[in-house]
Amino acid sequence: MRWNPAIQKAILNTLLQNLLQNPPCPSSYAPIFQLLTGHNFLKLGQQVHANIVLRGLTPSAHLGAKMVAMYASSGDIDSANRLFDKITDTSSLLYNSVIRANTRYGFSEKTVGIYFRMHSLGLRGDYFTFPFVLKCCADLCHVRLGRCVHGQGLRSGLEPDMYVGTSLIDMYVKCGEMGDARKLFDKMPVRDVSSWNVLIAGYMNNGIIHVAEDLFRRMFERNIVSWTAMISGYTQNGLPDRALGMFHEMTCDDSEVKPNWVTIMSVLPACAHSAALVHGRQIHNYARWIGLASNTSVLTALVAMYAKCGSLADARYCFDSIPLNERNVVAWNTMINAYASHGRGVEAVSTFEDMIQSGVEPDAITFTGLLSGCSHSGLVDAGLRYFDCMNTVYFMEPKHEHYACLVDVLGRAGRLVEAYDVISRMPMQAGPSIWGALLAASRNHRNLEIAEIAARKLFVLEPDNSGNYVLLSNMYADARMWEEVNNLRALLKLRGVKKSPGCSWIEMNGKAHLFVGGDTSHPQAEEIYMLLDALPEKIKAAGYNPDTSFVLHDISEEEKEHNLTTHSEKLAVAFGLLNTSPGTVLRVTKNLRICGDCHTVIKFISKIYGRRWVQYRRNDSVTNIDGCAFGVASVGVG
């Protein structure tokens, strides 16, 4: 039977008070500490420790091990280490105890150091030593170290059991040595579900999906970790459909596996990636149903999911559901980024201020969110000020990504010379993200001179990115510099750069409808084109001027206009208009940057047809909808 912790604590307290008045024989201290371990009885433990010191007793290695375990389990790793340093007696038990303690706190280097000290004393390490030391090698991604520890274990004649074997496989997996991991797995005499899980996660992390799937199918017994490893593997490899499919299969299956908070957390990014709000809501409801919707990490993942699916209100609601004292850096960062990606710079800033007010220390990610919020909303002065704050107030050295945000802040505001100045004065080499931000800014503010500088750098840094060529080419076309347009086109051909086709998709009743430019394959294509044909006249009356500079080819103005009307984002919006009623939010997602003309047209549409719309641009990973691969990205809202 299990005691209520409060009652248990009271009983222990009484017992200990008696004990301290009638000092026990030295050998009975160890079981006392054993009793105190794992229940956060730090105060009581300290009292007993003080009693030992008072009696002038020197703890044996055995007692020391128990004391170390008590301190470590009560959150006081410093006392555990200080105690360990004072004990002269040695034993494997003591070393194992302190190794375990330091592993738990993520002190990998320290743990490895303690292990080697142990080894130099002639204590070889046993079944309770290696799993922890190997985990530290894995966390440090240090194969040579791992191989060394592996060799020492072999030389002392230790035959790997399930735990040591699984830890070895995990170590090789985390160091990217799948070959070694597989060899060990195949050689293992007894395998555990964990051994399979480790290997599956390893193949998933290395993008070898087929092998992971094969192992999963061949598994004799699957637990929740096996399923979660598959789901998160699919998500991380840009296969959100399969992640959702797997989640569904698991929950429909009448097997005993029950999803836990890690499972929910792993499946939510799949909804975010496919921008499928319906799936996201379903999983939120499911999480509520099984009582996991109040978990802080789940709520944080929900905030991100709702933001990426376009529902800022739901994101904020989930954020507000996190108790104040549970809001950690990740939760705050997620909310700040949610606002930033929706172009709500003012709210991003005020959320940042709330965060500081609540006493949570910002980290590097906090500032990328905050600064990008400033740039999207034209808060130039705030952006500059916060960038300075990093150094002066929070003692953080701005990293490359922060400089990218700063360039974006200045660039979007049209302060291109200053932006270029930042690049030439920053302490590290500017990468593609920085030159890309400068190029995009030069395009929007029509500064051909700076655009050429940025583009020239990008043609070297990422020669296969067609977007850069197209952007510069568009600017030349804009300036009617047809010779330069042709030169660029020749360069594109010479380098064999493939233009990635732009496509947009919109979710309707849980199904994603996908369009590429000029697409006529959709069942409702005829209606869509009829609507789009009539559109220019309608919105020209409201003040619309087609911006044909967004068309690459040097063709006639009429043709350009037609070319514009068949952009994939317009097709998706037209489809949305046909199938919804006024007041609806249309959520269109695009793999590339939205075209400037489409942005304008859609603004007019939303005015005339009474729809609110949300447009995403995504390019930070690859996702998969209805069997097509896309690049995915950041959010812009109109």
Next chain:
DNA sequence: CTAGGGTTAG
């Protein structure tokens, strides 16, 4: 004792 994990700009 080992395995699955939420946040990032362009």
